[in-house]
Amino acid sequence: xxxxxxxxxxxxxxxxxxxxxxxxxxxxxxxxxxxxxxxxxxxxxxxxxxxxxxxxxxxxxxxxxxxxxxxxxxxxxxxxxxxxxxxxxxxxxxxxxxxxxxxxxxxxxxxxxxxxxxxxxxxxxxxxxxxxxxxxxxxxxxxxxxxxxxxxxxxxxxxxxxxxxxxxxxxxxxxxxxxxxxxxxxxxxxxxxxxxxxxxxxxxxxxxxxxxxxxxxxxxxxxxxxxxxxxxxxxxxxxxxxxxxxxxxxxxxxxxxxxxxxxxxxxxxxxxxxxxxxxxxxxxxxxxxxxxxxxxxxx
Amino acid sequence: xxxxxxxxxxxxxxxxxxxxxxxxxxxxxxxxxxxxxxxxxxxxxxxxxxxxxxxxxxxxxxxxxxxxxxxxxxxxxxxxxxxxxxxxxxxxxxxxxxxxxxxxxxxxxxxxxxxxxxxxxxxxxxxxxxxxxxxxxxxxxxxxxxxxxxxxxxxxxxxxxxxxxxxxxxxxxxxxxxxxxxxxxxxxxxxxxxxxxxxxxxxxxxxxxxxxxxxxxxxxxxxxxxxxxxxxxxxxxxxxxxxxxxxxxxxxxxxxxxxxxxxxxxxxxxxxxxxx
Numbered sequence: 001x002x003x004x005x006x007x008x009x010x011x012x013x014x015x016x017x018x019x020x021x022x023x024x025x026x027x028x029x030x031x032x033x034x035x036x037x038x039x040x041x042x043x044x045x046x047x048x049x050x051x052x053x054x055x056x057x058x059x060x061x062x063x064x065x066x067x068x069x070x071x072x073x074x075x076x077x078x079x080x081x082x083x084x085x086x087x088x089x090x091x092x093x094x095x096x097x098x099x100x101x102x103x104x105x106x107x108x109x110x111x112x113x114x115x116x117x118x119x120x121x122x123x124x125x126x127x128x129x130x131x132x133x134x135x136x137x138x139x140x141x142x143x144x145x146x147x148x149x150x151x152x153x154x155x156x157x158x159x160x161x162x163x164x165x166x167x168x169x170x171x172x173x174x175x176x177x178x179x180x181x182x183x184x185x186x187x188x189x190x191x192x193x194x195x196x197x198x199x200x201x202x203x204x205x206x207x208x209x210x211x212x213x214x215x216x217x218x219x220x221x222x223x224x225x226x227x228x229x230x231x232x233x234x235x236x237x238x239x240x241x242x243x244x245x246x247x248x249x250x251x252x253x254x255x256x257x258x259x260x261x262x263x264x265x266x267x268x269x270x271x272x273x274x275x276x277x278x279x280x281x282x283x284x285x286x287x288x289x290x291x292x293x294x295x296x297x298x299x
Numbered sequence: 300x301x302x303x304x305x306x307x308x309x310x311x312x313x314x315x316x317x318x319x320x321x322x323x324x325x326x327x328x329x330x331x332x333x334x335x336x337x338x339x340x341x342x343x344x345x346x347x348x349x350x351x352x353x354x355x356x357x358x359x360x361x362x363x364x365x366x367x368x369x370x371x372x373x374x375x376x377x378x379x380x381x382x383x384x385x386x387x388x389x390x391x392x393x394x395x396x397x398x399x400x401x402x403x404x405x406x407x408x409x410x411x412x413x414x415x416x417x418x419x420x421x422x423x424x425x426x427x428x429x430x431x432x433x434x435x436x437x438x439x440x441x442x443x444x445x446x447x448x449x450x451x452x453x454x455x456x457x458x459x460x461x462x463x464x465x466x467x468x469x470x471x472x473x474x475x476x477x478x479x480x481x482x483x484x485x486x487x488x489x490x491x492x493x494x495x496x497x498x499x500x501x502x503x504x505x506x507x508x509x510x511x512x513x514x515x516x517x518x519x520x521x522x523x524x525x526x527x528x529x530x531x532x533x534x535x536x537x538x539x540x541x542x543x544x545x546x547x548x549x550x551x552x553x554x555x556x557x558x559x560x561x562x563x564x565x566x567x568x569x570x571x572x573x574x575x
């Protein structure tokens with residue numbers, strides 16, 4: 001996007017007045033909006049994801065639900081989570097949520113990763129894995145509050161949704177967005193998506209026929225917000241949607257570990273090496289006694 | 300429990316004694332039998348394999364250059380838990396082997412109180428109560444027992460995250476690293492004191508023997524127990540012997556230099572050999 005700005009028109013020949021749109025700045029941050037209230041569970045996004053990323057269809061297990069498989073996998077980034085929910089009035093309803101990487105503003109995977117360059121966060125908010133640099137330690141797996149990164153035991157690397165960074169970089173929408181037939185998936189700048197989500201949530205709350213008073217937008221601030229937004233029927237119970245955490249957290253131990261224990265510990269451990277070295281330089285060896293007679297003691 | 304451990308230990312020592320042997324020369328004492336030496340070096344090998352592969356995972360931005368030793372980062376990550384497991388198993392056997400020698404005694408408490416003098420190295424002879432192991436050695440032994448336990452438990456949490464859950468893994472990283480770094484701290488001291496810091500110590504773990512003078516200097520109570528002789532008396536005798544030899548050498552030298560200057564072969568600081 002930064003490159004596209006160089007092609008912004010500065011002046012126009014023979015044009016009356018100012019240049020239209022001159023100086024307008026688009027938001028750099030992008031976001032994916034998932035309106036779960038209009039999802040029909042068709043799984044077109046799952047197929048589009050598998051196709052674009054050139055993944056083979058993988059084996060799955062049948063667990064008496066409509067869900068393709070229990071969780072996302074290293075070669076299955078995008079999964080509709082199906083939950084059959086009984087409403088307070090006794091009626092049943094499907095809660096269907098498209099599960100994928102949330103592209104957190106403060107990514108737990110990135111915090112946990114010790115390998116230089118294995119995880120990057122772009123200015124537009126996409127969090128991407130660089131498998132060439134990955135050492136397969138799987139710290140990111142436990143660092144993620146959404147249980148998204150998955151380990152491939154064959155290549156010994158970790159994979160997850162890239163938010164189609166390759167497509168977005170070329171000005172295209174992610175593959176899942178392109179495939180959605182109901183318009184429940186939207187893609188644009190974070191500001192636009194946030195506004196659209198709020199509008200939709202207000203519409204749901206104020207619906208005259210079937211109002212959803214708890215409808216709201218999921219953009220958890222405990223991790224600085226995400227670059228995947230959800231419009232939920234009931235924002236007070238995100239756990240109903242296949243275990244979406246209400247208050248996702250990065251464990252404090254990661255901060256303690258990365259910024260305190262690691263550097264201080266290593267320095268202390270190496271101080272011992274320095275210590276014994278100078279002990280020898282200062283005092284010399286302790287010989288079996290009696291040692292050869294010392295000529296004279298030098299200070 | 301204790302007796303079965305002792306029987307197992309006894310048997311292992313006997314079997315390893317058959318596999319190898321230890322030659323104790325005149326003026327030397329047997330310190331570590333074949334079984335102990337085997338365990339020590341097995342522990343050491345797996346400690347360093349674990350350390351080097353662990354450092355590569357711990358901070359790739361500092362230690363990525365270590366990963367080719369193990370076939371790259373992912374391979375280092377794959378092998379590291381196995382190295383750790385082997386280290387723990389080998390150390391467990393060493394624990395059983397040394398348990399009776401590592402009991403904490405009043406003498407060790409006393410030794411720890413005088414740690415400063417030990418570090419300064421001002422007293423040439425260790426206090427008379429120091430037995431097979433001194434307080435510092437025992438402290439390190441027990442530190443590694445506790446540390447290896449922490450490494451094992453936190454390591455298992457990280458190895459099988461689907462079994463123990465996210466929180467256990469997150470806490471595991473911190474404990475695993477801290478425990479490993481405490482051990483790394485200790486290993487420098489261990490290597491230093493057993494090689495250049497106290498000459499004559501290394502051979503106790505290679506050939507299995509030490510000189511008598513080494514024994515009465517560093518572990519007087521063990522010397523007494525082993526030989527039935529008084530460490531301080533033998534030390535005094537060695538000092539006198541040394542002085543006597545020096546006088547004799549000087550006398551010979553002055554005689555010889557008066558007559559023939561060529562026999563100035565005997566170095567003045569001839570290495571000390573003990574009487575017995």
